[in-house]
Amino acid sequence: MxxxxxxxxxxxxxxxxxxxxKNAQDVPxxxxxxxxxEIFNLARSLDQRIVDVRVDYxxxxxxxxxxxxxxxxxxxxxxxTRISLTVIVKENDVADYDYIQVGGTVGYExxxxxxxxxxxxxxxxxxxxxxxxxxxxxxxxxxxxxxxVGTVCHESFGHGLEADQALRGRSYLKEMLxxxxxxxxxxxxxxxxYGGGFGSYYFDDDGVPAKRNxxxxxxxxxxxxxxxxxxxxxxASLTANSRTQNAARRRFIRMTNTYxxxxxxxxxxxxxxxxxxxxxxxxxxxxxxxLGGGMQVAANKGYMIKNGEKTTPLKSITLTGRVLDVLGxxxxxxxxxxxxxxxxxxxxxxxxxxxxxxGTWWRTKAVVA
Amino acid sequence: MSIEAVLDRATRSQWEVYIQxxxxxxxQLRGQxxxxxxxxxxxxxxxxxxxxxxxxxxxxxxxxxxxEELEATARxxxxxxxxxxxxFFELPHKKKLASVTVxxxxxxxxxxxAATDYAxxxxxxxxxxxxATLTFGKVRTYVVDTQIxxxxxxxxxSMGTYVYVEMSFKVESRNGPTELWPTRYARRISDxxxxxxxxxxxxxxxxxxxxxxxxxxxxxxxxxxPIVCDVFVPTLGYHATADALEQSLxxxxxxxxxxxxxxxxxxxxxxxxxLRTNPxxxxxxxxxxxxxxxxGIFKDYLYDQLHAHTMSHKPTGNGIRPHGxxxxxxxxxxxxxxxxxxIEPGDEDIHELIANVKEGIMIYQGAWINPDEITTRxxxxxxxxxxxVDGELGEGIVGGTISGSALDLITKISGISDNPEIVSAYQFxxxxxxxxxDKVQISGPS
Numbered sequence: 001m002x003x004x005x006x007x008x009x010x011x012x013x014x015x016x017x018x019x020x021x022k023n024a025q026d027v028p029x030x031x032x033x034x035x036x037x038e039i040f041n042l043a044r045s046l047d048q049r050i051v052d053v054r055v056d057y058x059x060x061x062x063x064x065x066x067x068x069x070x071x072x073x074x075x076x077x078x079x080x081t082r083i084s085l086t087v088i089v090k091e092n093d094v095a096d097y098d099y100i101q102v103g104g105t106v107g108y109e110x111x112x113x114x115x116x117x118x119x120x121x122x123x124x125x126x127x128x129x130x131x132x133x134x135x136x137x138x139x140x141x142x143x144x145x146x147x148x149v150g151t152v153c154h155e156s157f158g159h160g161l162e163a164d165q166a167l168r169g170r171s172y173l174k175e176m177l178x179x180x181x182x183x184x185x186x187x188x189x190x191x192x193x194y195g196g197g198f199g200s201y202y203f204d205d206d207g208v209p210a211k212r213n214x215x216x217x218x219x220x221x222x223x224x225x226x227x228x229x230x231x232x233x234x235x236a237s238l239t240a241n242s243r244t245q246n247a248a249r250r251r252f253i254r255m256t257n258t259y260x261x262x263x264x265x266x267x268x269x270x271x272x273x274x275x276x277x278x279x280x281x282x283x284x285x286x287x288x289x290x291l292g293g294g295m296q297v298a299a300n301k302g303y304m305i306k307n308g309e310k311t312t313p314l315k316s317i318t319l320t321g322r323v324l325d326v327l328g329x330x331x332x333x334x335x336x337x338x339x340x341x342x343x344x345x346x347x348x349x350x351x352x353x354x355x356x357x358x359g360t361w362w363r364t365k366a367v368v369a
Numbered sequence: 370m371s372i373e374a375v376l377d378r379a380t381r382s383q384w385e386v387y388i389q390x391x392x393x394x395x396x397q398l399r400g401q402x403x404x405x406x407x408x409x410x411x412x413x414x415x416x417x418x419x420x421x422x423x424x425x426x427x428x429x430x431x432x433x434x435x436x437e438e439l440e441a442t443a444r445x446x447x448x449x450x451x452x453x454x455x456x457f458f459e460l461p462h463k464k465k466l467a468s469v470t471v472x473x474x475x476x477x478x479x480x481x482x483a484a485t486d487y488a489x490x491x492x493x494x495x496x497x498x499x500x501a502t503l504t505f506g507k508v509r510t511y512v513v514d515t516q517i518x519x520x521x522x523x524x525x526x527s528m529g530t531y532v533y534v535e536m537s538f539k540v541e542s543r544n545g546p547t548e549l550w551p552t553r554y555a556r557r558i559s560d561x562x563x564x565x566x567x568x569x570x571x572x573x574x575x576x577x578x579x580x581x582x583x584x585x586x587x588x589x590x591x592x593x594x595p596i597v598c599d600v601f602v603p604t605l606g607y608h609a610t611a612d613a614l615e616q617s618l619x620x621x622x623x624x625x626x627x628x629x630x631x632x633x634x635x636x637x638x639x640x641x642x643x644l645r646t647n648p649x650x651x652x653x654x655x656x657x658x659x660x661x662x663x664x665g666i667f668k669d670y671l672y673d674q675l676h677a678h679t680m681s682h683k684p685t686g687n688g689i690r691p692h693g694x695x696x697x698x699x700x701x702x703x704x705x706x707x708x709x710x711x712i713e714p715g716d717e718d719i720h721e722l723i724a725n726v727k728e729g730i731m732i733y734q735g736a737w738i739n740p741d742e743i744t745t746r747x748x749x750x751x752x753x754x755x756x757x758v759d760g761e762l763g764e765g766i767v768g769g770t771i772s773g774s775a776l777d778l779i780t781k782i783s784g785i786s787d788n789p790e791i792v793s794a795y796q797f798x799x800x801x802x803x804x805x806x807d808k809v810q811i812s813g814p815s
Binding site: 168170286298315 | 448
């Protein structure tokens with residue numbers, strides 16, 4: 001086995017449960033099913049081109065106790081509730097869909113956030129996808145919806161700053177601490193203490209209390225994210241990012257809630273100010289490239305922007321590029337639309353943990369297809 | 370009390386239990402050292418209950434990790450079945466099963482030693498390369514014992530092995546480092562033999578030491594077998610299922626021309642040492658070979674027990690538990706999906722496939738291709754590729770995007786290689802050759 005150093009831990013004594021308005025475990029299964037069926041039936045009734053509606057509801061309470069020889073005796077109960085709607089439509093052999101989801105470290109009250117207006121809007125959006133065109137391929141001006149910005153933050157400096165990759169000699173960012181890595185409009189946080197975030201908790205799986213860490217400040221790389229091994233080896237402060245999928249698996253350095261700070265623009269002005277470009281909406285997934293510094297982010301839909309106006313709807317869009325280029329090209333960040341969306345993240349293709357990611361609207365340049 | 374008696378008492382309905390006992394060794398590597406060594410042994414029970422009703426049935430599923438919890442788990446599945454609505458179907462009865470071998474003797478004999486030997490061999494090969502580092506790696510071996518019992522008296526068992534390898538190879542030159550980050554599951558070590566596959570992976574990594582971004586154009590592209598698996602298993606596989614047909618989402622109809630004459634595809638649940646090869650599927654139906662596409666013509670759909678019953682068709686052994694971890698399949702209920710998607714090889718070797726390209730790209734690895742099963746669209750950053758100029762492989766290509774639709778691609782096949790490989794993408798099994806396509810969209814910064 002490799003020898004290693006471990007950071008000195010302060011003992012913690014905690015017994016906390018995330019407060020919720022309505023405990024999902026107290027809601028009868030029949031009531032949950034009834035809610036799911038109401039959403040299904042409403043969505044299904046809204047357009048004859050709908051061939052399938054999928055409503056996924058899940059709730060869980062992650063109850064973890066950590067005791068260690070440093071004197072830690074800590075327990076936390078983290079409820080997570082999520083509901084999503086996917087509407088699949090078909091016309092003349094063309095099938096497409098759109099989706100919406102709400103969720104977080106919250107209780108059953110979150111299901112009411114999926115309003116009738118949102119259901120109607122999702123159906124309308126899915127139907128619009130039937131006529132959507134592929135995005136024009138190549139380097140473009142791109143306006144990113146907050147959910148897509150969150151995925152960009154997650155895949156760019158989220159994974160890129162997991163310090164275990166630096167210890168392995170697998171991070172292109174290792175030598176860039178304190179250097180400019182993005183536009184000065186970009187400030188980014190990694191925050192396990194973010195209220196209601198899907199990746200939130202009170203302490204990490206090493207027993208380090210959660211806190212907000214600034215990872216990029218006005219375009220300058222400020223900090224990696226750490227566990228007790230990397231913090232000791234790299235002489236850095238603990239950031240509370242040690243996480244495991246479950247007790248049978250290994251702990252790794254993982255993200256929690258990764259989001260970008262709002263800026264000064266309005267989304268409306270950002271679109272008006274764009275002559276030619278692509279608007280990317282409704283994030284789907286992404287992939288990191290810790291050594292090469294690349295990035296891939298996929299979104300389910302978008303629009304062309306022509307002379308400051310949203311025009312033709314676009315089918316699923318993939319954004320790729322060098323992280324330093326894509327983040328360096330950010331020339332507008334909105335003050336409106338801030339949100340942190342719920343997702344699941346793997347270390348590579350395994351070891352899944354709940355995370356949040358978000359921000360506000362961004363404009364940048366990247367390769368899309 | 371026997372498991373059957375416990376489940377009879379708890380459910381008084383149709384029941385099925387999928388029992389999985391797994392032992393595994395997990396070695397996580399950094400350079401020439403070991404970051405973590407984990408040994409695990411676990412048993413899981415997945416219980417499905419079907420309650421007939423006048424308007425169909427209720428189906429409930431729950432899982433647990435101990436025999437002591439089995440009765441409570443069965444009651445939970447029963448409670449879920451009471452409030453759930455599904456179409457009625459019968460669980461399978463006992464049938465004659467094909468004889469297939471799904472275990473590697475080396476892993477069966479000592480899974481810990483097999484993993485250790487593999488890890489040491491991999492590290493030794495990389496240590497001999499002056500330009501390469503194994504920055505991170507995972508080697509896992511599994512012995513998985515599976516048993517299915519149901520209320521119709523069905524009882525079938527199999528014992529299989531798996532090996533999982535994930536490696537990140539960093540190769541360096543004056544131009545800077547480049548990485549290849551492959552992941553692969555197989556049933557036996559010989560399909561991922563380190564002395565064969567690791568030098569090949571290192572060679573692919575080296576091809577990108579001198580590299581450039583692609584230009585935006587439609588061009589000829591050759592997919593390596595893992596890319597063929599990533600693009601086509603989730604898409605062709607989905608559109609070939611009775612589930613997609615039932616939801617009016619399949620783009621295939623029997624007798625319909627769906628692709629090039631060169632394309633023939635079989636769902637092969639009996640392929641020797643295929644990742645999803647087994648005598649029986651995850652509901653207990655015999656697995657078989659089912660021709661999906663023959664010379665570009667769609668032949669027939671794949672059926673699990675539910676769809677076979679409701680659509681009056683014979684089951685094809687395609688009730689599969691779609692869990693990414695081979696030892697945690699008991700946690701999910703069966704779904705209608707593929708076993709091993711086998712693409713029939715062509716008659717050119719890979720060198721001939723390349724030699725016939727004036728200008729094009731050979732793709733070895735994308736960031737995450739992850740095609741959409743419904744629309745079959747995909748878009749992925751190119752992580753490792755090589756340009757082809759006048760029939761010869763040239764400089765590496767990194768960055769930019771490859772995009773398209775799988776259903777469109779199968780109409781553009783211009784060549785298939787003659788030597789297919791067992792490959793995998795997460796839980797999917799696949800047997801794939803190299804495939805060449807014309808007019809594929811590549812997007813780059815220029």
